[in-house]
Amino acid sequence: MVRLFCQTKMNALAATNRNFKLASRLLGLDSKLEKSLLIPFREIKVECTLPKDDGTLVSYVGFRIQHDNARGPMKGGIRYHPEVDPDEVNALAQLMTWKTAVANIPYGGAKGGIGCNPGELSISELERLTRVFTQKIHDLIGIHTDVPAPDMGTDPQTMAWILDEYSKFHGYSPAVVTGKPIDLGGSLGRDAATGRGVLFATEALLNDQGKSIAGQRFVIQGFGNVGSWAAQLIHEAGGKVVAVSDVSGAIKDKNGIDIPSLIKHVKEHKGVKGFSGANAIEGSSILVEDCDILIPAALGGVINRENAKDIKAKYIIEAANHPTDPEADEILSKKGVIILPDIFANSGGVTVSYFEWVQNIQGFMWDEEKVNAELKKYIQQGFKDVKEMCKTHNCDLRMGAFTLGLNRVARATVLRGWEA
Numbered sequence: 001m002v003r004l005f006c007q008t009k010m011n012a013l014a015a016t017n018r019n020f021k022l023a024s025r026l027l028g029l030d031s032k033l034e035k036s037l038l039i040p041f042r043e044i045k046v047e048c049t050l051p052k053d054d055g056t057l058v059s060y061v062g063f064r065i066q067h068d069n070a071r072g073p074m075k076g077g078i079r080y081h082p083e084v085d086p087d088e089v090n091a092l093a094q095l096m097t098w099k100t101a102v103a104n105i106p107y108g109g110a111k112g113g114i115g116c117n118p119g120e121l122s123i124s125e126l127e128r129l130t131r132v133f134t135q136k137i138h139d140l141i142g143i144h145t146d147v148p149a150p151d152m153g154t155d156p157q158t159m160a161w162i163l164d165e166y167s168k169f170h171g172y173s174p175a176v177v178t179g180k181p182i183d184l185g186g187s188l189g190r191d192a193a194t195g196r197g198v199l200f201a202t203e204a205l206l207n208d209q210g211k212s213i214a215g216q217r218f219v220i221q222g223f224g225n226v227g228s229w230a231a232q233l234i235h236e237a238g239g240k241v242v243a244v245s246d247v248s249g250a251i252k253d254k255n256g257i258d259i260p261s262l263i264k265h266v267k268e269h270k271g272v273k274g275f276s277g278a279n280a281i282e283g284s285s286i287l288v289e290d291c292d293i294l295i296p297a298a299l300g301g302v303i304n305r306e307n308a309k310d311i312k313a314k315y316i317i318e319a320a321n322h323p324t325d326p327e328a329d330e331i332l333s334k335k336g337v338i339i340l341p342d343i344f345a346n347s348g349g350v351t352v353s354y355f356e357w358v359q360n361i362q363g364f365m366w367d368e369e370k371v372n373a374e375l376k377k378y379i380q381q382g383f384k385d386v387k388e389m390c391k392t393h394n395c396d397l398r399m400g401a402f403t404l405g406l407n408r409v410a411r412a413t414v415l416r417g418w419e420a
């Protein structure tokens with residue numbers, strides 16, 4: 001197995017390919033088809049020169065990996081983070097292909113990113129960098145080819161800049177990105193959608209186990225778009241969020257953190273650090289804190305062979321992409337921990353992105369009630385479909401989701417005549 005950066009964390013692409021191969025074996029896919037599904041459709045790597053506010057020039061590397069388009073336009077977020085590298089973006093693009101298929105929305109998969117630290121750039125530097133990146137990729141994305149969206153370190157404002165820059169070349173095209181500000185054709189409910197999807201997915205799993213959200217103790221790693229919305233909605237549903245972390249630090253209160261007050265604090269102080277309503281703890285201990293349900297909502301590979309044995313949660317809901325290494329999967333499975341995999345658990349974001357794209361193409365805006373009700377239907381159906389695959393292949397939820405996604409993409413690929 002290939003490992004980079006540290007001994008404990010597996011390379012993201014090696015981990016994703018391993019899950020792909022296991023699922024492909026369960027489905028008995030033909031080896032030529034397997035190879036065609038694994039190799040990305042197109043890999044784009046561009047140099048982006050940023051004129052900084054002080055007049056100096058800095059070079060960044062940007063990526064857009066377009067993994068597969070058998071089921072429709074490629075779809076996936078754009079990440080700004082110092083650890084963005086081609087293997088990670090490749091893995092994330094591949095995961096998008098299986099995720100859109102699990103959600104049963106008419107898309108393929110892609111992902112992009114720039115290896116930068118957005119926290120160290122001013123707003124005008126972020127705008128210039130986003131525009132330069134868009135200039136480099138504008139002829140390879142499009143409403144019916146590849147539709148970006150926000151991911152870690154990017155937000156609706158980033159999408160507005162991409163939309164504006166793209167429109168200079170192709171005419172006004174709101175449907176070229178999703179996760180836009182509402183004033184530019186964004187969908188009501190998209191901002192909360194990944195967190196809301198995490199709530200619906202958790203409810204589906206707990207219902208299946210004869211349980212409910214109320215009274216369960218949650219720990220959440222990451223308090224950005226996904227983590228903070230998940231925390232808020234879980235809090236409203238009667239769940240007790242007992243510990244939270246972000247890049248600034250970690251906090252804990254076994255009686256349950258007052259999430260609305262924490263959200264206010266984070267808006268003012270840019271992080272959970274210093275929140276007076278809970279005790280500070282070591283960020284490194286967050287994943288092994290005592291709880292019923294652990295929600296990683298930050299980086300990949302955080303649950304690995306080093307810490308898996310110490311995890312106390314009975315359930316892990318993967319709000320982040322690929323937070324769990326296959327080695328940790330094995331350890332956790334032996335401990336009886338149930339994992340709701342990323343390609344299902346965090347599919348609420350891309351599902352509402354699909355609703356946004358549909359609204360843009362139709363030129364007709366839905367109300368938020370409709371968006372949330374449709375999202376619930378998709379997540380509940382997705383859970384049923386994943387469980388069905390678990391039954392058919394006698395496998396866990398991750399392999400249930402992978403076999404579901406792979407099977408749908410393989411069928412579309414064959415129907416389109418891939419051997420011609």
Ligand SMILES: NC(=O)C1=CN([C@@H]2O[C@H](COP(=O)(O)OP(=O)(O)OC[C@H]3O[C@@H](n4cnc5c(N)ncnc54)[C@H](O)[C@@H]3O)[C@@H](O)[C@H]2O)C=CC1
Nearest residue numbers: 151152153194222223224225226246247298320321346349
């Ligand atoms: N935004 C979306 O719609 C979707 C996001 N995701 C995934 O969810 C995860 C989070 O994404 P967003 O919330 O959008 O990003 P974000 O940029 O809004 O928030 C990221 C959060 O992670 C925290 N963080 C970063 N490094 C950390 C560390 N070492 N320890 C603890 N916390 C750390 C940051 O402080 C921040 O609170 C990512 O894995 C992303 O790929 C998945 C599906 C959709």
Ligand SMILES: O=C(O)CCC(=O)C(=O)O
Nearest residue numbers: 076077149151349350353
């Ligand atoms: O909303 C989208 O199109 C993609 C979101 C995303 O990047 C993800 O699900 O990981």
